[in-house]
Amino acid sequence: MRSRSDDGTNLAHTAEATTTRPTTPVGDVPREAGRSDAWGSMAFEDRMATVDFRVAEKAHIEVDSEVCRSCTTRSCVGACPAALFVPTADGGILFNYEECFECGTCYMICNNEGAITWSYPEGGHGVVYKKS
Amino acid sequence: MTERFDAVVVGAGPAGSAAALVLAQGGASVCLLERGPFPGSKNMYGGVIYGRILDGLIPQWWDEAPVQRWVTRRCTTMLTAGQALTIDYRTSAWGSPPYNGATAFRPDFDAWLAGKAEAAGAVLVCSTTATGLLRNEAGAIVGVRTDRPDGDIEARTVIACDGVNSFLAKEAGLYHHAEADHFTLGVKEVLALPRRDIEERFGLRGLEGADFEIVGCTGDVPGGGFIYTNLDSIAVGLVLSLPGLAASKRRPEDILAEMKTHPAIAPLVEGAELKEYSAHLIPEGGYDMMPELGQDNLLIAGDAAAMCLAAGIWLEGVNFAIGSGAAAGEAVVEALTRGGVVAQPLEGYRRRLENSFVLADHKKLRRAPGLVLSDRVQSRYPQLACNLAERMFTVDNPSPKKGMVALGRQEIKRSGVRLRDLARDAWTGLRTFG
Ligand SMILES: Cc1cc2nc3c(=O)[nH]c(=O)nc-3n(C[C@H](O)[C@H](O)[C@H](O)COP(=O)(O)OP(=O)(O)OC[C@H]3O[C@@H](n4cnc5c(N)ncnc54)[C@H](O)[C@@H]3O)c2cc1C
Ligand code: SF4
Ligand code: SF4
Numbered sequence: 001m002r003s004r005s006d007d008g009t010n011l012a013h014t015a016e017a018t019t020t021r022p023t024t025p026v027g028d029v030p031r032e033a034g035r036s037d038a039w040g041s042m043a044f045e046d047r048m049a050t051v052d053f054r055v056a057e058k059a060h061i062e063v064d065s066e067v068c069r070s071c072t073t074r075s076c077v078g079a080c081p082a083a084l085f086v087p088t089a090d091g092g093i094l095f096n097y098e099e100c101f102e103c104g105t106c107y108m109i110c111n112n113e114g115a116i117t118w119s120y121p122e123g124g125h126g127v128v129y130k131k132s
Numbered sequence: 133m134t135e136r137f138d139a140v141v142v143g144a145g146p147a148g149s150a151a152a153l154v155l156a157q158g159g160a161s162v163c164l165l166e167r168g169p170f171p172g173s174k175n176m177y178g179g180v181i182y183g184r185i186l187d188g189l190i191p192q193w194w195d196e197a198p199v200q201r202w203v204t205r206r207c208t209t210m211l212t213a214g215q216a217l218t219i220d221y222r223t224s225a226w227g228s229p230p231y232n233g234a235t236a237f238r239p240d241f242d243a244w245l246a247g248k249a250e251a252a253g254a255v256l257v258c259s260t261t262a263t264g265l266l267r268n269e270a271g272a273i274v275g276v277r278t279d280r281p282d283g284d285i286e287a288r289t290v291i292a293c294d295g296v297n298s299f300l301a302k303e304a305g306l307y308h309h310a311e312a313d314h315f316t317l318g319v320k321e322v323l324a325l326p327r328r329d330i331e332e333r334f335g336l337r338g339l340e341g342a343d344f345e346i347v348g349c350t351g352d353v354p355g356g357g358f359i360y361t362n363l364d365s366i367a368v369g370l371v372l373s374l375p376g377l378a379a380s381k382r383r384p385e386d387i388l389a390e391m392k393t394h395p396a397i398a399p400l401v402e403g404a405e406l407k408e409y410s411a412h413l414i415p416e417g418g419y420d421m422m423p424e425l426g427q428d429n430l431l432i433a434g435d436a437a438a439m440c441l442a443a444g445i446w447l448e449g450v451n452f453a454i455g456s457g458a459a460a461g462e463a464v465v466e467a468l469t470r471g472g473v474v475a476q477p478l479e480g481y482r483r484r485l486e487n488s489f490v491l492a493d494h495k496k497l498r499r500a501p502g503l504v505l506s507d508r509v510q511s512r513y514p515q516l517a518c519n520l521a522e523r524m525f526t527v528d529n530p531s532p533k534k535g536m537v538a539l540g541r542q543e544i545k546r547s548g549v550r551l552r553d554l555a556r557d558a559w560t561g562l563r564t565f566g
Contacts, residue, residue: 127410
């Protein structure tokens with residue numbers, strides 16, 4: 001679930017749901033969205049749709065795709081729990097900050113100086129857990 | 133803000149709220165700063181809070197704390213591809229006051245604890261991120277900067293309870309071991325299950341709860357798994373070593389999905405509906421990797437000081453956060469009543485931690501992180517234990533039963549574990565856990 005808002009107060013019930021990933025259900029998530037089959041697998045978009053993100057205007061993490069071009073490990077791609085690092089055809093990295101858990105995994109495992117500029121989102125924004 | 137506080141506490145997690153509560157109770161003026169829209173909104177954990185540390189802070193806390201279930205069953209499970217061996221402990225003693233462990237949602241629990249600090253007089257400011265330390269011309273720390281317009285908050289003391297990534301502790305130069313090796317990533321699914329199903333699947337009644345710690349479920353990535361029961365949901369998750377995850381070709385949610393299909397786990401979790409997915413880091417380095425505890429007007433507590441105890445069968449951070457946060461609060465109150473400006477709280481803080489479980493437990497378990505994440509504990513010992521159990525309980529008549537010693541010898545040989553390593557790990561284990 002992703003909501004967008006400009007002020008840091010009382011975001012809970014206001015913001016409209018928007019989406020950039022085409023496969024993410026918009027607005028009301030269908031009831032089946034979170035249901036796992038007997039084998040426990042589910043579409044990644046459905047998994048992320050269970051999380052409330054109050055997206056800030058400004059990106060809190062920036063990735064310098066130029067620096068990534070020389071990276072041999074690309075550890076961020078598989079390790080980011082939100083799968084926000086997407087390799088591009090030209091050897092760079094496409095990064096979208098919106099559905100970020102703010103965990104810190106990416107900057108910890110990246111060993112290319114300057115690739116990731118990491119900070120917390122503006123107060124009141126970003127991930128909001130309810131049942132964690 | 134122009135007001136100058138006795139203390140500003142950054143982060144309304146358990147460490148920060150405990151610090152603010154003690155400060156307010158001690159008559160100090162305190163600002164409790166939280167970047168989330170409400171306390172707990174950024175915080176994720178496995179699921180069990182060991183509440184006895186609250187006895188002295190909030191009498192009869194168990195009557196009002198937002199608890200899901202009281203843990204009365206604690207299981208340690210070793211998995212291999214097709215086997216499982218569980219040590220299953222239950223006691224009704226943990227089902228009544230003062231209890232032992234409670235499952236709870238952190239957004240509920242942290243908000244409740246912050247509310248206690250507020251009720252005692254702390255000023256809680258949410259939706260505000262501390263962006264750095266505020267220093268005077270002489271370079272002394274005199275508060276924090278925030279991302280609000282005119283957002284400097286002045287205070288005699290800063291207590292950084294800003295969690296595992298603590299940028300304040302790093303800015304102050306307190307960290308010497310912030311490498312990925314000393315951290316693990318936790319991912320967790322909260323899955324809805326009807327109350328009756330939870331009681332049936334986990335053998336529980338009323339508000340009884342179960343706690344499973346699992347080893348051998350993370351494939352080529354060192355780590356472990358967990359399952360905790362809430363009232364009408366279960367928490368199922370993994371803890372994964374960062375370097376291991378970085379080197380692996382597998383994604384966290386795939387490793388988790390695989391654990392959920394294990395024949396010993398699937399019947400517990402099958403058909404449950406995902407309500408919320410979450411991720412968070414854990415500082416796992418233990419005593420030897422802890423940062424300095426503070427400097428001059430700055431103290432650090434909880435995960436910000438890497439005080440989470442992550443030692444295999446134990447995963448306790450909330451109680452260590454509350455214990456260290458409260459100690460920081462007491463030390464500042466002591467420094468203030470000693471004439472404020474002159475006294476530094478750092479010595480009093482260190483003394484309190486050394487005299488409490490916070491540093492005592494960590495010192496005792498300082499060797500645990502290396503042992504727990506070793507390849508032997510991660511895969512060879514679970515395999516050995518499961519094979520041994522299988523041989524013991526397999527009836528392959530007409531062959532007669534083999535003696536335990538002979539079985540043990542055969543299985544140790546088959547497992548490829550060298551006796552030398554086994555002996556050394558047993559010794560380390562005894563010294564660590566004994
Ligand atoms: C997967 C997992 C499983 C766990 N299981 C358990 C368990 O079962 N039992 C247990 O006891 N412990 C467990 N832990 C550990 C426990 O969650 C932590 O040790 C505990 O939360 C530490 O408390 P804290 O107050 O130090 O930090 P946190 O709880 O992380 O709180 C830090 C607070 O500071 C705020 N903050 C951070 N930076 C800023 C800033 N710049 N400005 C303003 N606010 C800021 C954050 O929003 C947050 O509210 C687990 C952890 C994980 C990740
Ligand atoms: S962010 Fe770091 S790890 Fe990821 S591709 Fe770029 S340089 Fe490599
Ligand atoms: S902080 Fe965590 S969730 Fe966000 S981009 Fe980095 S690894 Fe992914």
